[in-house]
Every structure is written in structure tokens, then in C-alpha cells.
Amino acid sequence: xxELKNIKLSYxxxxxxxxxxxxxxxxxxxxxxxxxxxxxxxxxxxxxSLARPSSGTIAFDDVRMDYQKLDRTAxxxxxxxxxxxxxxxxxxxxxxxxxxxxxxxxxVQRKSKEEARRIALEELDxxxxxxxxxxxxxxLSGGQLQRTGIARALAVKPDVMLFDEPTSSLDPELVGEVxxxxxxxxxxxxxxxxxxxEMQFARNISNRIxxxxxxxxxxxxSPAEIFEASSNPRLTQFLTTEHSIQ
Amino acid sequence: xxxxxxxxxxxxDILGAVPVTLAMALGIFVFSTMIGSLFAMxxxxxxxxxxxxxxxxxxxxxxxxxxxxxxxxxxGLPPTSRFLTSLVGIDxxxxxxxxxxxxxxxxxxxxxxxxxxxxxxxLNSFDNGQAEAAYSLGYRKTQLFRRVMLPQVIVAAxxxxxxxxxxxxxxxSLGFAxxxxxxxxxxxxxxxxxxxxxxxxxxxxxxxxVIAYIVTFVAxxxxxxxxx
Numbered sequence: 001x002x003e004l005k006n007i008k009l010s011y012x013x014x015x016x017x018x019x020x021x022x023x024x025x026x027x028x029x030x031x032x033x034x035x036x037x038x039x040x041x042x043x044x045x046x047x048x049s050l051a052r053p054s055s056g057t058i059a060f061d062d063v064r065m066d067y068q069k070l071d072r073t074a075x076x077x078x079x080x081x082x083x084x085x086x087x088x089x090x091x092x093x094x095x096x097x098x099x100x101x102x103x104x105x106x107x108v109q110r111k112s113k114e115e116a117r118r119i120a121l122e123e124l125d126x127x128x129x130x131x132x133x134x135x136x137x138x139x140l141s142g143g144q145l146q147r148t149g150i151a152r153a154l155a156v157k158p159d160v161m162l163f164d165e166p167t168s169s170l171d172p173e174l175v176g177e178v179x180x181x182x183x184x185x186x187x188x189x190x191x192x193x194x195x196x197x198e199m200q201f202a203r204n205i206s207n208r209i210x211x212x213x214x215x216x217x218x219x220x221x222s223p224a225e226i227f228e229a230s231s232n233p234r235l236t237q238f239l240t241t242e243h244s245i246q
Numbered sequence: 247x248x249x250x251x252x253x254x255x256x257x258x259d260i261l262g263a264v265p266v267t268l269a270m271a272l273g274i275f276v277f278s279t280m281i282g283s284l285f286a287m288x289x290x291x292x293x294x295x296x297x298x299x300x301x302x303x304x305x306x307x308x309x310x311x312x313x314x315x316x317x318x319x320x321x322g323l324p325p326t327s328r329f330l331t332s333l334v335g336i337d338x339x340x341x342x343x344x345x346x347x348x349x350x351x352x353x354x355x356x357x358x359x360x361x362x363x364x365x366x367x368x369l370n371s372f373d374n375g376q377a378e379a380a381y382s383l384g385y386r387k388t389q390l391f392r393r394v395m396l397p398q399v400i401v402a403a404x405x406x407x408x409x410x411x412x413x414x415x416x417x418x419s420l421g422f423a424x425x426x427x428x429x430x431x432x433x434x435x436x437x438x439x440x441x442x443x444x445x446x447x448x449x450x451x452x453x454x455x456v457i458a459y460i461v462t463f464v465a466x467x468x469x470x471x472x473x474x
Binding site for chain 1: 373375376378379380381382383384385389393394397398401474
């Protein structure tokens with residue numbers, strides 16, 4: 001359902017993405033792993049057009065778009081089909097939890113307030129925040145902020161969920177509650193891409209693992225193929241390092 | 247000798263200048279905040295050329311003493327306004343411009359440079375991750391600004407904006423140089439009539455303090471009710 005071809009992007013003279021090819025089937029849960037600075041987050045940002053590749057194409061179902069020719073309408077269309085969960089949560093600080101989830105539905109999707117509220121309450125219940133709907137971000141823990149971010153992303157009913165290191169900014173004791181929510185979301189059948197350093201978690205929830213290295217997809221396969229049977233020396237080295245850290 | 251008997255009559259006299267002082271301060275505050283916000287947006291959006299002009303403006307008006315700007319406006323505004331109006335075929339005698347308008351124009355020019363910094367600081371304090379999140383959800387720039395950014399920027403700017411009201415109040419006392427009567431000027435005039443200078447200026451201090459207290463109190467309350 002989602003296909004990226006030959007994605008290239010550089011920040012100044014630094015080539016971050018060096019021709020990434022990736023295709024994702026409906027219902028896939030793909031974890032993207034790899035060393036820091038290898039373009040994992042940038043790739044997610046390319047998918048919902050927060051970053052603009054210098055070349056390459058993106059296709060949703062049968063509609064293929066060239067990044068060099070993307071206009072406003074196409075970017076908006078892409079953004080309405082994807083939703084991103086950020087490492088730093090990025091919830092709107094001037095809004096309550098409920099308003100955070102409702103606002104995109106009212107402002108962007110032009111739903112009525114009643115319908116937006118109904119959907120928002122549903123999603124907040126799903127992430128276990130029904131008792132915090134009137135709290136402001138300053139009154140929440142990191143885990144609750146991230147669950148708000150997840151509910152906000154889910155509420156827009158995207159075709160693809162993009163998780164960008166959703167637990168990296170959390171205190172260790174708060175990681176579990178967020179991973180549990182992500183596990184629930186991904187097991188519900190929604191297509192998801194997850195950039196993560198939680199190797200065990202990636203292995204458990206994904207049906208595919210993509211290893212990125214130096215701006216390209218260096219290995220791509222099932223969790224078993226990646227974690228147990230890889231012949232890629234860079235991947236082996238990366239997994240050993242990650243394992244020793246964890 | 248200090249004479250407490252003149253305090254009450256002096257107070258009534260000086261209080262008479264409070265409404266006009268507050269009205270001028272409010273006018274300067276509103277105009278300078280609007281102009282300063284425009285300047286801040288130019289800098290925040292990094293609009294070429296305009297940005298350089300704004301920086302030059304700020305250097306000039308932050309660097310030159312306000313009293314000089316007041317005198318420049320006093321002597322320069324009448325011929326300038328006469329010339330400009332003549333361009334559009336209107337015969338306007340610039341010298342009939344009331345001095346309080348000249349004072350408002352001069353101080354607005356000066357304070358705008360400072361307000362630009364206040365608003366720029368508040369804009370820079372906005373956490374850009376929220377903008378990224380908004381764009382990823384499909385918000386347009388204007389929607390992001392109205393729904394997310396502006397409410398946070400206003401709250402961040404309130405303490406410094408409240409400060410600027412007091413700076414304006416004090417700067418208005420320079421208006422005495424061009425015969426505009428504010429709280430300070432009124433206390434000077436009152437004292438000139440009865441020669442009780444110390445008493446008159448103590449009353450002025452008291453009036454300024456009360457105004458400062460009210461402004462600070464209101465700003466704190468407003469900030470607390472808006473900050474979440």
C-alpha cells in the first residue's frame with residue numbers, strides 16, 4: 001500500500017538518505033532499526049512530507065507521486081493518510097488532552113465538535129487516558145504525554161501510523177505503558193512504521209524489520225531473519241552493540 | 247520644611263493628570279505592540295531585505311535617547327506632515343498638530359523597537375516540535391499560528407509587555423520638554439504654584455507606585471489564568 005523508491009535527501013553537504021527503497025503492505029508492522037544518524041527519523045518525515053527529499057517517489061496504493069513535483073494538495077493528501085507520533089511528544093501545550101485530540105479533527109478534517117469529541121473520547125479511552133481528558137500537558141507525565149500523542153494520531157484515522165522513537169525520551173519506568181499502547185495499536189491491524197531502539201519490542205510486535213545504515217536499507221526481512229540469520233556484518237555489529245547496551 | 251497639609255490638595259491636582267497619562271500610555275502601548283509584532287514577524291520569518299531594515303530600525307531607536315527623538319519629532323513632524331499631505335493635494339498646517347500627538351508618535355517609534363524584541367523573544371520561545379506535529383496532521387500555517395502558536399506566544403510575552411507599560415509611563419514624563427502635561431509635569435506645575443516641591447514629587451512617586459502595582463497585579467493575574 002505504501003511504496004518509496006529511490007529516496008534521496010541531504011542536509012547541506014551531508015547526504016542523509018542515499019536512495020531508500022521500501023514497500024509496505026497493508027497491515028504490516030515494520031520496525032526500522034539502525035545506528036544513530038543513519039536517516040531513520042528523516043525517512044519517516046519524508047513519508048508525511050515534513051522533510052522534502054531531493055528525488056524519489058512515494059506511492060499510496062496505486063497513486064504514485066514524484067517528490068520533485070509535489071504540490072500543496074498532494075502534500076495535504078499524504079498528510080491526511082499518515083499520522084506521526086514524535087520522540088518529544090509534541091502535544092499542543094495550550095490545549096487540554098481532549099482538545100489536543102479533537103482539534104485536528106475540527107480544524108483539518110472539518111468534523112463537527114460533537115463528532116470530534118466522540119472520536120477523541122474513544123481514542124483516549126483506547127490509550128487509557130479517559131481520566132485525564134481535562135488535564136493540560138504541564139500536568140502530565142512523559143508516558144501520558146506520549147499516549148496523548150498516540151491518541152491524537154489515531155483519531156485522524158490514518159492509513160499508516162509513523163512512530164518515531166516513541167519511548168526514547170521517557171524515563172525507564174514509563175516506557176512500559178507506552179509500549180503496551182503501541183502493541184495494542186499495531187495488533188489491531190493498522191499499518192505501522194516504527195523507528196525504535198527497543199530491539200526486543202521490535203522483534204515481538206513487527207512482522208518485518210528494516211535495518212538502515214548510511215542512508216540506505218541495508219537489510220530487510222522477518223524478525224527471525226534479521227535477528228538470527230543475518231549475514232550482514234554491519235547489522236551483526238549493530239545488534240551486538242545494542243544488546244550490550246540493553 | 248515638609249508640610250503634610252498640602253499633600254491632599256496636591257494629590258487631587260496631580261490625580262487630574264492620571265487619566266490623560268494613562269490614555270497616552272495605552273495608545274503608545276497598543277501602537278508600539280502592533281508595530282513591534284510586525285517587526286518581530288519579519289525577523290522570525292526571515293524575510294530578506296525587510297529583516298535588514300528592521301535590524302537597522304532597532305539599532306537606531308534603541309540607541310538614541312528618547313528625549314532626542316521627542317525633539318526631532320517636535321521640530322521635524324510639522325514640516326514632514328505638511329510635505330506629505332501636500333503630495334496628495336491636501337493643505338495641512340503641520341504646526342497645528344497638538345504636542346501630545348507628537349509625543350505619542352515619538353514614543354511609539356522608540357518603544358516599537360523594544361516591543362519587537364519582546365515579541366521576538368516570545369516567538370523564539372515557542373517549541374517548534376508542536377509546529378512539526380501540526381503540519382504532520384495537516385494544519386496550514388495560518389491554522390497553526392491561530393490555534394497553537396499565538397495563544398502560547400501571548401502568554402510568554404505578558405510579563406515583558408506589562409514591563410513596557412511602566413517604561414512608557416515613565417517615558418511620558420519626558421513630554422514635559424514639549425509641554426505635554428502628564429503626572430510628572432503636573433506635579434512640577436503644582437509645586438511651582440505653592441513651592442512645596444518635595445511634597446508634590448512624593449505624591450507623584452505614590453501615584454506612579456499605585457499604577458505600577460495595579461499593572462503588575464493585573465498582568466500576573468492574566469498570565470496565571472492563561473498559562474496552563
